[in-house]
Amino acid sequence: MPEMSPEKVTAVEESALDRIHDIDIDDVIDYVHKDLKRLPGYLDLYRRYLRQRWDVYDIDFTRDAHDWTERMTGEERDAFVAISSGFHHGERQVEVELPVFMLGGSEESRIYMSSQIEDEARHTVFFDRFYREVVGLPGESVQEVLDASFEHVSETFVGPFGLLAYQADELRADPDDIAARVRYGTTYFLWIEGVLALSVMKITLSYCRNRGLLPGYYAGFTATCRDEARHVQFGMRFLRDAVQEDPRLLTEIHETLRTILAINQATSRRVMLEALGWSAEEVRRLMIRQLTMKLTDVGIGLPPDLRKLIGGIQPELAGG
Amino acid sequence: MSVPEFFTPAWAEDVRAALDQGPGEDVRAAKLPAYWDWIAGVRAAYASSWALGVRDLPGAGPSYLRLGWKDGTCSEAAIIGPGDPLEATYVLAADLSTWRGLLGGQDPGRIVMYRGLRLQEGDVVRFFRGIYFFVESVAVIGRVPARLP
Numbered sequence: 001m002p003e004m005s006p007e008k009v010t011a012v013e014e015s016a017l018d019r020i021h022d023i024d025i026d027d028v029i030d031y032v033h034k035d036l037k038r039l040p041g042y043l044d045l046y047r048r049y050l051r052q053r054w055d056v057y058d059i060d061f062t063r064d065a066h067d068w069t070e071r072m073t074g075e076e077r078d079a080f081v082a083i084s085s086g087f088h089h090g091e092r093q094v095e096v097e098l099p100v101f102m103l104g105g106s107e108e109s110r111i112y113m114s115s116q117i118e119d120e121a122r123h124t125v126f127f128d129r130f131y132r133e134v135v136g137l138p139g140e141s142v143q144e145v146l147d148a149s150f151e152h153v154s155e156t157f158v159g160p161f162g163l164l165a166y167q168a169d170e171l172r173a174d175p176d177d178i179a180a181r182v183r184y185g186t187t188y189f190l191w192i193e194g195v196l197a198l199s200v201m202k203i204t205l206s207y208c209r210n211r212g213l214l215p216g217y218y219a220g221f222t223a224t225c226r227d228e229a230r231h232v233q234f235g236m237r238f239l240r241d242a243v244q245e246d247p248r249l250l251t252e253i254h255e256t257l258r259t260i261l262a263i264n265q266a267t268s269r270r271v272m273l274e275a276l277g278w279s280a281e282e283v284r285r286l287m288i289r290q291l292t293m294k295l296t297d298v299g300i301g302l303p304p305d306l307r308k309l310i311g312g313i314q315p316e317l318a319g320g
Numbered sequence: 321m322s323v324p325e326f327f328t329p330a331w332a333e334d335v336r337a338a339l340d341q342g343p344g345e346d347v348r349a350a351k352l353p354a355y356w357d358w359i360a361g362v363r364a365a366y367a368s369s370w371a372l373g374v375r376d377l378p379g380a381g382p383s384y385l386r387l388g389w390k391d392g393t394c395s396e397a398a399i400i401g402p403g404d405p406l407e408a409t410y411v412l413a414a415d416l417s418t419w420r421g422l423l424g425g426q427d428p429g430r431i432v433m434y435r436g437l438r439l440q441e442g443d444v445v446r447f448f449r450g451i452y453f454f455v456e457s458v459a460v461i462g463r464v465p466a467r468l469p
Contacts, residue, residue, distance in 0.1 A: 158433055266355050268355040270352060
């Protein structure tokens with residue numbers, strides 16, 4: 001990957017919410033990866049969080065609501081909802097599953113983790129607002145809006161997110177069990193955030209930018225993507241340090257990836273990606289690239305069976 | 321034909337027969353064939369067993385529905401009562417209210433994600449290699465009529 005220019009780095013790092021619509025999603029995704037070879041410390045990421053935190057209630061969805069009803073086709077709306085519902089529920093899942101991870105690790109890790117939990121709660125509110133104010137789903141409570149969007153969530157969502165829920169239960173028994181933390185971290189930081197979330201961001205944000213649609217969504221979700229950069233960098237640092245300290249933990253990453261990639265082969269619904277300007281093959285290649293870049297940059301080697309499974313990755317659209 | 325009581329041998333046998341048959345055409349038609357192909361591939365080689373518990377069955381205490389799989393068929397279904405020896409590759413349990421929801425049509429995948437049904441024993445990562453087979457099997461169980469307490 002070519003180096004990001006200092007101007008682009010500054011723009012991504014320091015743009016306030018009212019200027020973030022000027023940033024291209026590709027620059028934010030480059031920003032996620034730019035530090036993977038020299039991963040920042042946990043307190044550096046916490047300081048960055050304090051600078052980059054945004055107010056989810058500052059987003060104005062007025063023009064989005066107009067675009068949704070007047071400028072988008074029915075096919076585009078269906079595809080958009082099918083993809084973003086995986087994120088709506090994904091954000092809720094990770095917000096609920098993350099606190100148990102904070103119980104273990106160093107004090108620096110716990111301090112940083114408090115910021116990520118707050119990020120995930122804010123992202124859940126972002127989608128709650130989007131579904132109420134733009135898509136027009138009914139609901140008095142956050143849960144009722146989640147219930148209303150659930151019909152759009154694929155049956156295969158339970159694969160990675162159910163796995164995370166059960167791994168969180170496993171971790172609850174002993175939050176300092178490093179093998180359980182590495183398995184959990186592989187599912188959450190590497191796959192859900194590092195591959196699924198970034199792929200959905202790229203697809204929906206490229207669509208918004210290319211078509212000049214949904215400016216509130218674009219601003220909030222681009223800010224969300226910038227938050228994800230910290231999450232992914234934290235997670236990759238955690239996995240890298242864990243394996244460097246005890247190389248036997250590499251087998252925990254491999255075993256978890258075997259499960260993730262095995263269940264990724266199942267597809268229960270066809271999403272009309274073409275309506276958003278994407279093909280299934282392009283999404284597949286995007287996901288493979290997201291995964292291999294992180295594994296390579298962090299120095300996680302793979303046995304041949306896993307390399308083969310990665311080559312067969314199927315489009316899967318959710319995130320958190 | 322009378323509807324068997326929940327968590328009795330007669331209900332367990334109905335569950336076994338329903339699992340052996342698999343979901344009906346109406347259920348299958350709602351999802352892509354590739355999804356059912358994936359499940360069929362897992363099922364054909366599945367040799368693990370499940371114990372699905374109800375924690376608070378009135379007058380009985382924690383009880384389990386033990387299901388064994390062999391050569392692609394549900395080869396065994398038995399009710400294991402409190403105090404009876406319980407052996408299964410994966411032991412899961414839910415409250416009666418969760419079972420009521422399942423038999424009332426709630427989505428089994430969501431029940432897993434919201435931890436209505438929790439894995440008590442067994443390797444999490446390996447359990448999830450067959451997750452869609454498991455979830456669709458739980459959906460089948462939810463469609464088997466039972467008289468709830």
